Amino acid sequence: MSEENQNVPWNKGKLLGQKRPLKLKEIWGIRIRLELSGQTRDLAMFNLAIDSKLRGCDLVGLRVKDISHGNTIQRRAIVVQKKTGRPVQFEITEETRKSLRVWIDEKGLGSNDFLFPSRISRGRPISTRQYARIVDKWVKSVGLDPCDYGTHTMRRTKPTLIYRRTHDLRAVQLLLGHSKLDSTVRYLGVELDDALVLAEQTDV
Numbered sequence: 001m002s003e004e005n006q007n008v009p010w011n012k013g014k015l016l017g018q019k020r021p022l023k024l025k026e027i028w029g030i031r032i033r034l035e036l037s038g039q040t041r042d043l044a045m046f047n048l049a050i051d052s053k054l055r056g057c058d059l060v061g062l063r064v065k066d067i068s069h070g071n072t073i074q075r076r077a078i079v080v081q082k083k084t085g086r087p088v089q090f091e092i093t094e095e096t097r098k099s100l101r102v103w104i105d106e107k108g109l110g111s112n113d114f115l116f117p118s119r120i121s122r123g124r125p126i127s128t129r130q131y132a133r134i135v136d137k138w139v140k141s142v143g144l145d146p147c148d149y150g151t152h153t154m155r156r157t158k159p160t161l162i163y164r165r166t167h168d169l170r171a172v173q174l175l176l177g178h179s180k181l182d183s184t185v186r187y188l189g190v191e192l193d194d195a196l197v198l199a200e201q202t203d204v
Helices: 024-036 040-052 056-060 094-107 128-141 151-166 169-176 181-188 192-200
Strands: 076-080 087-091
Touching: 024 040, 024 128, 040 056, 040 087, 040 094, 040 128, 040 151, 056 128, 056 151, 087 169, 128 151, 151 169, 151 181, 169 181
Parallel strands: none
Antiparallel strands: 076 087
């Protein structure tokens, strides 16, 4: 091996750290493509992934009864996170409720069925690996590099948009189900100075 090759870092050209969140125009770009192509499952999954802010393992593990009451899709739902064991509540917007209703009816899913069942066995959900491949397909559809995005993109997108609009770290912490505020700061990539300014503006 040449000296030049020995000095090349192993991670040259690779993106390390957190995956990027989607921008609003990218969200709508993906959503419109899924609608036009009639991909009812992917549309419901995409919308719910954005709204719920759940980790991939929690999203794919959802059952119909977790987000609905009878034939009605709930406006809010609560899920116990597998990683932390802590409950987290999330909103389900009208757009998402509509897409979920279409998908559930089309697939004929019952209350105890997984919301996104495996095509191999209805008694199992899709795997997190399959979910990751689906996310790659979504980001590619709007010309994004899948190396820069991933399943955590879906979790980070809405909290990032909320933070940029409100600068309310506490609200984002609650939405993500983080136990510590500094975890939220790191997760969002908030600059320390920005966080200190917010702290100075908060009376306790």
